Amino acid sequence: MPRPSRISTLFAGPRQFFFALFLLLAAAPLTAQVDQALYDQGQKIFKGNCASCHKVDKKMTGPALQGARARWEGKGDIYAWIRNSTAYLKTGNAYANQIFAEYNKSVMTPMALTDAEIDAVLYFADNYAPPAPAGGTTPVAAPVGGPQTAPAWPWLLIVALLFAIVWMSLRGVKNQLRSAVSEAEGHGPVANETWWVSLKGWAWRNKAWASVISLLILSYLVVQLWNWAFVIGVYGGDQVQHYKPSQPIAFNHTLHAGKDNLNINCQYCHNSAEKSKHAGIPTANVCMNCHQAVNVGRSEAGTAEIQKIYAATGWDAENNRYTGVEKPIMWNKVHNLPDHVYFSHATHVAVGKIECQKCHGPIDEKMDVAEQWAPLTMGWCIQCHGETEVQMAGNGYYDEVHRRLKENPIGQRELRKYLEDEKITVKELGGWECAKCHY
Amino acid sequence: MAMKLLKTLPALALLAACAGDPDSPGIEYMPDMYRSPAVEAYVDYGQDPFYFADSVVKRQRTTQSVRRPPAGTVPFAADAAKAGFNFPYPYPNSPEGYERAGAELKSPIPLTQATVDHGKVIYEKFCQHCHGVKGQGDGNVVTKGNYPVPPAYDGAQLKDLPEGKIFHSLMYGKNVAMGSHAGQLSREERWLVTHYVQYLQAGGRLPGAGADTTATAATK
Numbered sequence: 200m201p202r203p204s205r206i207s208t209l210f211a212g213p214r215q216f217f218f219a220l221f222l223l224l225a226a227a228p229l230t231a232q233v234d235q236a237l238y239d240q241g242q243k244i245f246k247g248n249c250a251s252c253h254k255v256d257k258k259m260t261g262p263a264l265q266g267a268r269a270r271w272e273g274k275g276d277i278y279a280w281i282r283n284s285t286a287y288l289k290t291g292n293a294y295a296n297q298i299f300a301e302y303n304k305s306v307m308t309p310m311a312l313t314d315a316e317i318d319a320v321l322y323f324a325d326n327y328a329p330p331a332p333a334g335g336t337t338p339v340a341a342p343v344g345g346p347q348t349a350p351a352w353p354w355l356l357i358v359a360l361l362f363a364i365v366w367m368s369l370r371g372v373k374n375q376l377r378s379a380v381s382e383a384e385g386h387g388p389v390a391n392e393t394w395w396v397s398l399k400g401w402a403w404r405n406k407a408w409a410s411v412i413s414l415l416i417l418s419y420l421v422v423q424l425w426n427w428a429f430v431i432g433v434y435g436g437d438q439v440q441h442y443k444p445s446q447p448i449a450f451n452h453t454l455h456a457g458k459d460n461l462n463i464n465c466q467y468c469h470n471s472a473e474k475s476k477h478a479g480i481p482t483a484n485v486c487m488n489c490h491q492a493v494n495v496g497r498s499e500a501g502t503a504e505i506q507k508i509y510a511a512t513g514w515d516a517e518n519n520r521y522t523g524v525e526k527p528i529m530w531n532k533v534h535n536l537p538d539h540v541y542f543s544h545a546t547h548v549a550v551g552k553i554e555c556q557k558c559h560g561p562i563d564e565k566m567d568v569a570e571q572w573a574p575l576t577m578g579w580c581i582q583c584h585g586e587t588e589v590q591m592a593g594n595g596y597y598d599e600v601h602r603r604l605k606e607n608p609i610g611q612r613e614l615r616k617y618l619e620d621e622k623i624t625v626k627e628l629g630g631w632e633c634a635k636c637h638y
Numbered sequence: 639m640a641m642k643l644l645k646t647l648p649a650l651a652l653l654a655a656c657a658g659d660p661d662s663p664g665i666e667y668m669p670d671m672y673r674s675p676a677v678e679a680y681v682d683y684g685q686d687p688f689y690f691a692d693s694v695v696k697r698q699r700t701t702q703s704v705r706r707p708p709a710g711t712v713p714f715a716a717d718a719a720k721a722g723f724n725f726p727y728p729y730p731n732s733p734e735g736y737e738r739a740g741a742e743l744k745s746p747i748p749l750t751q752a753t754v755d756h757g758k759v760i761y762e763k764f765c766q767h768c769h770g771v772k773g774q775g776d777g778n779v780v781t782k783g784n785y786p787v788p789p790a791y792d793g794a795q796l797k798d799l800p801e802g803k804i805f806h807s808l809m810y811g812k813n814v815a816m817g818s819h820a821g822q823l824s825r826e827e828r829w830l831v832t833h834y835v836q837y838l839q840a841g842g843r844l845p846g847a848g849a850d851t852t853a854t855a856a857t858k
Contacts, residue, residue, distance in 0.1 A: 251775075251789055251815055252815070254786070445660070459782075463778075467767065488817030492786055532680065538671055538681075
């Protein structure tokens with residue numbers, strides 16, 4: 200729906216209004232003083248040369264640039280220090296050596312910058328105005344899977360009730376008419392039969408109909424029972440609610456792996472999927488590969504979740520170092536496969552070249568915390584084995600299989616049989632053998 | 639008889655609890671071959687929590703199965719030719735170690751188009767989201783996640799970075815923005831990635847060869 204006017208967005212709520220007012224008030228004196236051209240030049244140089252190790256307002260690999268000039272006032276030559284820190288350290292400047300020691304002796308790459316360019320960067324840093332937060336970027340994962348449509352039974356119940364009311368009133372009318380007829384003929388009123396007695400009477404008189412109807416009801420109940428029994432202990436798929444246990448850290452898959460978001464490959468974190476039976480729960484050091492530098496989430500809740508990684512790894516975000524106090528994260532296991540069936544991620548990912556989403560669903564688009572998308576029943580497994588074509592081309596293991604099929608006369612006969620539907624499925628290469636998975 | 643009844647009562651209570659607890663995967667109603675008697679990764683091995691006391695189950699759940707390898711051991715390599723990859727890394731995680739690795743460390747794998755192509759596959763999974771498709775530092779994490787910008791591989795800062803320093807950075811991480819990738823990539827894989835990074839350093843051609851091979855690897 201299009202907005203009626205721009206005014207309405209500005210006055211969408213008192214909070215936004217005051218925020219806008221604040222921005223106006225804050226920006227008015229600022230724009231009067233800030234030299235925008237110099238600021239932009241400084242920002243450009245900062246992004247190109249400094250941003251991989253420095254933040255403007257926070258410590259990272261190196262110190263925050265904001266206030267650097269003031270800190271250096273009277274302590275040494277900041278230009279020489281920025282241009283070549285190693286050379287400047289050798290002059291024995293006390294403040295330079297103090298900074299060097301404080302930041303784990305990380306050496307700063309020499310920068311071929313002129314005095315004017317350094318001035319621009321420091322000007323940018325000192326007058327830095329943080330970009331306004333882009334509101335509402337956190338993707339809200341819609342709940343997926345399971346029965347989506349509202350169940351139909353309340354409507355059926357209402358219709359059945361209506362029928363019952365109509366039927367009962369008709370019966371009442373019929374009984375009264377019968378009594379009236381009987382009284383008119385001088386027999387006196389007919390005793391009111393209960394519906395159960397009349398039903399029994401009807402069944403006695405129409406034995407064939409009664410047996411057909413009760414047989415239908417009985418088979419319906421048996422089918423219902425059978426279907427119900429099939430989803431006992433099943434926690435994914437179309438028929439039952441997906442199993443989605445809470446996790447100690449509410450990791451958002453959509454944010455990290457979504458195509459329109461950070462788009463990090465699944466295997467960056469689940470890196471044993473290609474090599475091992477297990478896809479692997481990433482160890483906390485994998486989180487810390489990025490979260491050493493990212494300590495603020497897109498929302499308050501996100502920041503709180505990041506703090507939980509710091510608590511687990513013992514990371515001191517203030518001073519950028521590990522304290523050594525660690526506390527393992529106890530994740531709740533989502534996909535529980537019994538021991539009597541063997542499943543290997545490596546086989547499916549590296550050899551079968553199956554996409555993660557084929558079994559785990561739209562995890563990068565619609566799920567925040569992981570949930571069990573596939574039912575993981577045997578029927579579900581072998582259905583896929585029966586349909587999926589084997590990726591033979593350039594796939595080391597199958598070169599050998601292919602060679603044996605082609606060289607041997609029995610193999611050739613088999614191959615012709617496989618290729619009747621013009622594809623070789625997993626089933627045809629033994630994907631339906633019991634011992635393929637149960638051993 | 640009364641004793642038996644008393645024993646089943648908590649079981650019934652647990653049954654009710656399991657049905658209502660969204661964090662519970664439910665009851666293992668035929669537990670015979672459900673759990674592995676041998677130690678398995680990512681399984682709270684041992685007995686079914688439904689049939690055993692809370693204390694037993696809790697101990698099993700809190701037994702850590704992921705361990706650090708004992709100090710001074712070298713992992714077994716099935717392929718003897720690759721055993722060298724498992725030997726200890728001689729350069730410490732310090733500015734001096736970084737310089738020494740840059741000067742001394744050379745790739746044990748000869749750089750060819752095949753290793754570059756293999757490295758590209760690994761690069762796409764482990765590096766591209768920050769360093770970008772062509773190593774310009776424009777991956778999604780940087781552009782959409784406001785992450786510190788990594789320098790471009792073929793820019794002034796990194797163009798002439800020796801292979802030893804590239805490998806060292808993968809081993810221990812570099813600065814605060816890049817963590818160690820030694821846990822995610824084997825040493826062989828780290829060398830393969832190093833080859834692809836060298837390929838991007840040279841602007842999408844095999845370093846030394848001079849021939850433009852952009853068509854085979856750099857373009858998607």
